[in-house]
Amino acid sequence: MSETPEFPVAPASGSELAIRAAELDAADPLAAVRERFVLDDTVYLDGNSLGALPRAVPGRIADVVAREWGELRIRSWTESGWWTAPERIGDKIAPLIGAGPGRVVVGDSTSVNIFKAVVGGVRMAGKGCTEILVDATTFPTDGYIARSAARMTGLAVRPVEPARIADEVTERTAVALVNHVDYRTGRLNDLPSITAALHSAGALAVWDLCHSAGALPVGLDAYGVDLAVGCTYKYLNGGPGSPAYLYVREGLQERFESPLPGWNSHADPFAMDPGYAPADGILRGRVGTPDILSLLALEAALEAWDGVSIEEVRAKSLALTDFFLECVAAHVPPGRVRSVTPADHRQRGSQVALECAGAGEVMDELIRRGVVGDFRHPDVLRFGFTPLYTSFADAERAARVLGEVLGAQPDAVAPGTAG
Ligand SMILES: Cc1ncc(COP(=O)(O)O)c(C=O)c1O
Numbered sequence: 001m002s003e004t005p006e007f008p009v010a011p012a013s014g015s016e017l018a019i020r021a022a023e024l025d026a027a028d029p030l031a032a033v034r035e036r037f038v039l040d041d042t043v044y045l046d047g048n049s050l051g052a053l054p055r056a057v058p059g060r061i062a063d064v065v066a067r068e069w070g071e072l073r074i075r076s077w078t079e080s081g082w083w084t085a086p087e088r089i090g091d092k093i094a095p096l097i098g099a100g101p102g103r104v105v106v107g108d109s110t111s112v113n114i115f116k117a118v119v120g121g122v123r124m125a126g127k128g129c130t131e132i133l134v135d136a137t138t139f140p141t142d143g144y145i146a147r148s149a150a151r152m153t154g155l156a157v158r159p160v161e162p163a164r165i166a167d168e169v170t171e172r173t174a175v176a177l178v179n180h181v182d183y184r185t186g187r188l189n190d191l192p193s194i195t196a197a198l199h200s201a202g203a204l205a206v207w208d209l210c211h212s213a214g215a216l217p218v219g220l221d222a223y224g225v226d227l228a229v230g231c232t233y234k235y236l237n238g239g240p241g242s243p244a245y246l247y248v249r250e251g252l253q254e255r256f257e258s259p260l261p262g263w264n265s266h267a268d269p270f271a272m273d274p275g276y277a278p279a280d281g282i283l284r285g286r287v288g289t290p291d292i293l294s295l296l297a298l299e300a301a302l303e304a305w306d307g308v309s310i311e312e313v314r315a316k317s318l319a320l321t322d323f324f325l326e327c328v329a330a331h332v333p334p335g336r337v338r339s340v341t342p343a344d345h346r347q348r349g350s351q352v353a354l355e356c357a358g359a360g361e362v363m364d365e366l367i368r369r370g371v372v373g374d375f376r377h378p379d380v381l382r383f384g385f386t387p388l389y390t391s392f393a394d395a396e397r398a399a400r401v402l403g404e405v406l407g408a409q410p411d412a413v414a415p416g417t418a419g
Pocket residue numbers: 109110111112138139141142179183208210211231244
């Protein structure tokens with residue numbers, strides 16, 4: 001199968017696609033879930049950056065502020081369940097990423113949790129290890145953090161394309177930090193195979209789930225992933241700057257030594273013991289006082305998942321991205337864009353990335369016309385599909401407006417032909 005989708009030879013007409021979109025939305029088993037979000041007539045295709053606002057959040061936060069903070073005050077750490085929120089909410093995220101209870105804790109940023117996972121992984125690695133492998137196509141923060149972790153632990157960092165990790169890992173590899181879905185292209189990397197290859201060489205697998213959690217099945221327990229990290233503000237709709245999570249495989253937890261052993265990770269935090277003793281299990285992944293307002297907003301946001309399975313979400317995601325690509329073929333002048341998102345469903349996340357000359361200006365115009373995606377260097381239009389609230393009509397309209405914008409710019413060079 002070709003690397004990127006071959007657009008249909010005889011694409012359907014625009015009106016046929018609009019009719020198809022209405023039929024697909026009428027048959028969508030998740031269509032009613034859209035009502036759980038605050039939306040308008042914008043086509044919002046940027047949930048791979050910031051998820052839409054779940055309706056349950058504003059009222060919950062108003063109560064947290066007015067009653068739990070304003071009236072109960074310090075009592076809320078116990079009476080309102082604030083203290084246990086990181087692990088309670090971790091157990092709510094866990095089923096969405098294929099983890100059992102007691103393996104996920106929520107708090108701190110994604111970058112900070114990447115640091116915990118990588119350094120914690122290196123500390124558990126064999127004594128002869130000399131290197132950390134990092135995804136050569138990673139979102140930048142992972143590379144920055146991995147290089148700092150390497151400096152701090154006396155190891156080297158070697159960037160490797162995810163598809164090459166199985167061939168490149170050696171017995172000297174301590175850990176490999178890999179993005180499950182590539183933030184720019186939307187390529188889905190083969191977590192089961194890469195994890196197995198790392199284990200065969202004696203290395204630990206650390207996965208960054210930012211662009212997969214909430215969009216597709218992950219299977220952390222099933223595939224024996226050692227450590228994983230993810231943000232909650234994309235497909236989990238936790239809100240801007242919502243706290244990230246750390247997963248540690250149950251069999252590793254007693255060996256996990258956090259590089260940030262804050263008092264909230266202590267076996268008995270309120271003993272105020274000068275000596276450190278880590279808490280049992282995943283609680284040792286905590287650091288300091290949790291960001292309660294964001295945590296409780298996230299907890300309310302997760303209610304949008306009630307009655308929804310990640311398998312249903314995956315099925316709709318693939319149907320949406322297939323349909324969007326078909327609509328692009330029908331509406332966009334030939335050769336003006338090139339999809340850099342794999343055609344193969346087994347290699348596709350929940351976004352479509354189109355290489356497009358002048359992508360920055362094109363996305364600005366799309367946004368002006370009510371279609372919100374985003375732009376990533378050097379020339380990529382990104383369209384994120386969140387099955388909990390994206391409709392097939394959204395997909396068709398986005399492609400149609402893109403065609404109008406690009407049709408109005410016939411003189412721009414086709415992608416990859418400049419120079
Ligand atoms: C793969 C990946 N890792 C990490 C991050 C960001 O980390 P943080 O939440 O610390 O900004 C992003 C983007 O937000 C990302 O796409």
